[in-house]
Amino acid sequence: MTDKLTGQHLIAGEWHASTKTFESTGLDGESFDVSSGGAAEVDRAAKAADEAYRTYGWTSRETRANFLDKIADCIEARGEAITKAGMAETGLPEGRLNGERGRTTGQLRLFADHIRKGEYLDRRHAEAQPDRQPAPRPDLRLMQRPMGPVAVFGASNFPLAFSTAGGDTAAALAAGCPVIVKAHPAHPRTGELVARAIAEAIDACGMPAGTFGFIQGETHELGQAMVDHPLVKAAAFTGSLGAGRALYDRCAARPEPIPFYGEFGSINPVFILPGALKERGVQIGEGWAGSLTLGAGQFCTNPGIVFAREGEGLDGFVDAASKAIAASAPQTMLTDSIAASYRKGASTFRQSDNVKELACSEADGRQGGPAIFRASLDTWLTNPALSEEVFGPAGIVVTVPDDTAYSRAAEALAGQLTATVQMEAGDRETARSLLPALERTAGRILFNGFPTGVEVSDAMVHSGPYPATTNFGATSVGTMAIRRFLRPVCYQDMPDALLDGDLRF
Template identity: 65%
Template sequence: MVMTYSPQGKHLIAGEWIATDAKFTSSPAHGPVHEFSSGNVDLVDRAVKAAEEAFWTYGAASRQDRAAFLDAIADEIEARADAITEIGAQETGLPAARLQGERGRTTGQLRLFAQHVRDGEYLDRRHDKALPDRQPLPRPDLRLIQRPIGPVAVFGASNFPLAFSTAGGDTASALAAGCPVVVKGHPAHPGTGEIIAEAIFAAITRTGVPAGVFSFIHGDSHEVGKALVEHPLIKAVGFTGSLRGGRALYDLCAARPEPIPFFGELGSINPVFVLPAALAARGKQIAEGWTASLTMGAGQFCTNPGMLVISEEGADEFTATASAALKEAAEQVMLTDGIAHAYRDGTDRIAGAARPVLANDSRGRNALPNIYQTSAADFMANHALGEEVFGPLGLVVTVSGEDQMLELARSLEGQLTVTLQMDEPDTPTARRLMPILERKAGRVLANGWPTGVEVADAMVHGGPYPASTNFGATSVGTMAIRRFLRPVSYQNMPAALLPDDLRD
């Protein structure tokens, strides 16, 4: 294949492409290796200071201008479509169709936020008119609106090189809110990150927004990330990644002299509860649907349904069907060598505490599916069984009856999703489960599979800790913009001093 895109290997700092002496090389699944400049503390400082300076203009820009900028980014990404697919496939091993779909999701959410900004409902404008004659005290004129918070740091995700990375949901929602963004690119796909940064820079040039509104720093060490979250001008952080890495950054945010919000999406085992009537009526269909969702994309989705809860009666037939569906599964390339290594470690951890149903030996950067089984009592007694294994591994947990199923549900940690596989006769049991499941997850599904997160107004992609670090937020959907806004109330303010969007 002829290479159509060759990365510069540089950082984009407020409109300037900058190289550094320190270098690192990419580790592609296939194709050429490229050299990239390593980020440092000085570049972080320059980028964040430029973002702060740009905020005074961009934060006060009209909604129409911000929407036009978001649309321009989407246009520039589409203009580079083939090159993005090529470098993305080389770096990650993901198939072209997956990357094309993810690119469409990325541009789609940029355009969705553009329209959301134009509509203006997110501003939550409120007006309590003055009551000068009210007794015993008059009421002042009060007006409220949501205002952008300032520069935001975004960490690119390893498993979504487009939709959750350089121009992904965190960046799109922060820019929509009026907040400049500094992105730390993920070293797993530095070329993909860089070509998207080029698209954003082209949109900056085309629309005339301040260059400091967006910077992109290659990062192959913890130094850059630490400097970014600790910089005093950064006002919030968006992150998608591991529990361990996210918790470390969360703690840094909390330890700052001025603590700031850390919006981390950290992972989940996404339990699926198969209720008795559904199991009896369509157990084979459910087993096949579960294994298809479990192995999609080599299981490298944060919504991968890694745990399935089922009654002891019928468990053997169910697991036999699931195992049969996976026995001829082909190896899949994982995103990085590190992720593949972590998958093998996670498999070993589960294998030491649960009975194998289908055990495969994964080697190198490739992954094969695994299924293990344990009882509810053993699951609740061993915290390690409830920890995420990032990859195509499923754990079947058997319960002795409805009461134990509810007990197990109460024992779960926070999740991104929980799913009910149910038929009409299961409704009484499902009603008992619902108050528990609502407390455990940000999204509750019926008769579907959690892989696939619709970008829409009513979507919640988040949940109680450790699924995410802020249970009141979402990283997907238009409500994600709220993370980067804060309410400001204006009392008896002359109209000339009010924000344009708050005037009568």
């Protein structure tokens, strides 16, 4: 299938150009003029989405499930073109992009199956008790309902799975909410190809034109206009703490505040307990280096910090990780600015007092060279900069003096997406004592693995206390993500004539 790319916006089922544009140049040297949207485009898209909601929000679950399946089909039909565009724009390799496309279509189909089952509706019925004393009870029916148009912000590091048709979009559409996507300016070609797949699915399934909108742009004003618009009822964002917190504050300051589901960052601590360090120190060191450098470290679950006890096995772990890092070649990062920010973050570690550089791979331009460092727990506790996320393949080993210090370290951490425990049978009591702190700190706790890999399933939690995310009671991965775009509605003494569809239970 061939799509002619235009760099335009999709609003109310039609492609529109803006007078203002920005230039996007891929690694293939091809320049692409992209429309730069603003408040006017957001207003048109929001009004179209609100109009679509009046129909789309009341479609049957089977109708929406078929629509999600069709989107997946249309994306797959463009698979080769999407991968080619993604490689040119992001520098990600073909295998990674093909895998991410599979995750994207898999998410869509997972949500289709999820809503067909209907369990997410959480339907409850308290039957009328007209003879109850001292007062009768009315007939009460409760069901989850879609909240309205949703703004979704594309992510830089996942051009497919967390962008145009990613998990946020899939969950909102499954819930019955029209979606307006702010395309990420780092991959406009990839985003437009996916948007064209969704537009094709809208036509094929007879969905309202405003069910999905797609707005290109590189300005902060565009994002602000999306969360400010009174017809937008929720927003989902994956990105930096600074940009995300500014949008979060705007959502809270609106005359009608709306939920903002933001994912900002995480250093994803790894706790290597003494038995595991002694038995598997070398293996863990090699595994950590591999996880740290996977995808040039540009995963939100990148394990940027390790806590390991001083003593037997530590030298083997450090030597193995250092050798693996030294042998790792620099990788192309998502954008020039991300590469520059990564080098700045790594240099902060390098210039900090009492921090030793263990290994590094030099790089410049858009390349990111991995680096690891070492510090004591006391040094780490007294230098807040060592706890900040460095988006890229940099990590730090923090040595702790005894078993009780593991909990001290965990309690000093800010909110995290993940925490990992490497343990053996003899570490059980130490692990048990560590769990209360980890449960307060992280959304997902792993054992004897590494966090760079998020399984899309009913049981996944991809969130955590602030600043990892803004809502630790939700998740952006897995079917529970649909809850973010629903609200409970209670129907009291509803006439039988109106009890149709999902209300008849």
